[in-house]
Amino acid sequence: MPTIETLALLSILLPWAGALALVCLQDRKPALQHATAVVFALAGAVAAVAMIPQRTETNIVSFPLGAAFGAVTFLPDGLAVFLAVVAAVIGSLAVIFSVDYMKGEKQLGRYYAYVLFFIGSMVGLVLSSNLLLIFVFWEITALCSYALISFYNDDPKAVAAGIKALIITQVGGIGLLAGALFLYVYQGSYDVPTFLAGAAKLPADVLALMAFGFLVAAAAKSAQFPFQTWLPDAMEAPTPVSALIHAATMVNAGVYLLARFYPAFEAVPHWRMAVVAVGAVTALMAAVMAIVSNDLKRVLAYSTVSQLGYMVYAIGAGGVFASQFHLLSHAVFKALLFLSAGAVIHAAHTRDMREMGGLGRQMPLVRNVMVIGGLALAGIPILNGFWSKELVLEAGHEGGPLWAWLVMLVGAGLTALYTFRFLQMVFWGEARGGAHVHDAGPAMKVALVPLALGTLTTWLLAGDFWHFLGKALPGGHEAESTGALLVKIATAPATFVALAVVAAGLGAWWQRARLAALAGALRGVGTMASNSFGFEAINRGVVRATVESAEALRVTHSGVLNWNILAILAGLVVILAILALGGA
């Protein structure tokens, strides 16, 4: 059995080695490319899973990098290993799914290389315990997401979506970098465990700056308010990539960041409140947008944004375990939903749900697994989404403000509503598309079935999962057994309220014909939601202002050497003047 040091390095380097191999392989033998990608992804997943019994609470694997950078250190504790396993396992399922989905596509090498690079970087991000290293991995994941979202680089929409994702996540990267630099200035190293143990030693205002910087970083990465617009646009990517970004890698990074640094920022005034507000606003807004969207993948994208809102909300309310448990459930059922949506899109050749309908009979397996995923998303007992969402709501009830809890309840009802809407539109009713569809291919099934089984069963691991996260969780609560935890959820009054709201959402969809009057009254909200509540307009405004100011500044860039020299001399004079005055 290899040691944890070896395994931690292997789980990062194996996918990276695969990426390198795929770059070298050229695009001549597609079968070999598929096989290489699957082998390296699975090998990385095995290495990540093998870390489970060997997790530690102390820094390991350390290469000194000299004074300025600190050492390359990894901390494979429960939280880190959990997220590494999610990234590696769900990532490799997405790779397996790609074997069918990407069959016949050109430039497979570029596709798989970035996917594997992405998985390895995400594992590195969660395992690192050096904040500068975390930042580096953070930016690599941003780069990979850009490259994969723009994979169809002859489609202007895909390229625009990729650049949008890159720019918005860069805003968050600045928050993280600022936090890292502050940490270095005031602590003298980038070491995360040292920081978590002694956060109170930092000046309060610096700690507050770091806390809000990290919140911005997490919000941008996890597509939270007000940065949520990049994620739905990212749907231009091939569907397995969407599953990868939504379930396994990218968006979990923000939630991980908040969960990891929660103990340090807990006491910062207003920080928890800000986190709760970001989560609640996002969850509600995204749920409303999911109801009015007609693009299957966009509905799922909005639902991801909304569910990430639940996780962020749980962290703000102090329920770090609840957020991680929901992350686990969400990773499994959202990967399932995305991959089955990929199978549907692959078969129907459209993403518009108005052109689907009645597909259930032709693709029974996809219908069955997607219904399982949808029920979990809606929070129907006894699927994993039910338990984790109730746990989130309970944590919010205990530790968060009442208004946010009510918002989240409404969000849960809306979740049920849009879930049944898209399932109905895709699988039942009259066939509106003329295309002859076929059920999922063998590699797709290999990826879908384990995820469906996971959706049915991961909640049974609740107690073990808590025990597994162990000391990585703040607060020092004793881990409860699965049974006790489930009984606690099932008997909490909040659960019944939430179930009633979910049932109301379901009923609203059932009786949608009779609620037509109400729907008419809410049409204004729907129109606003279709326009993403004006956030796209804000984005466009920012872009236009940037372009116009650049045009206005164009006169200063004459490209004539003489003027440049003059500017350099003027700058020199200014600096000399400042030095002369400041030195006095």
Next chain:
Amino acid sequence: MWLSLPFLSAVGVLGLLGIGLLGLLVTRNLIKVVVGLQVLVKGALLALVLAGRLSGQVQTGQAITLTVIVADTIVSVVALALAVQVRRQFGTLDLRALSTLRR
């Protein structure tokens, strides 16, 4: 004692830098730009030697100066080769005419 060697060297540094910068400031001819750059770099080299002398690290200053001379020679050779190519391609050495940044 104002006519000491360091003082004269400092004057030389400032003079060379000034002449070089002035050359870059007023000329539009690519060849003359390279010449101006050379004069500028010579001023910098003299400054390096002077700095080595004043800080007591004569050898360090001279070693760096020699390194820069080698690098600088390569730079000027490449720049002149580029100038030849520019003249052949575009038929002019006027920087203003060569600039594509303007509208």
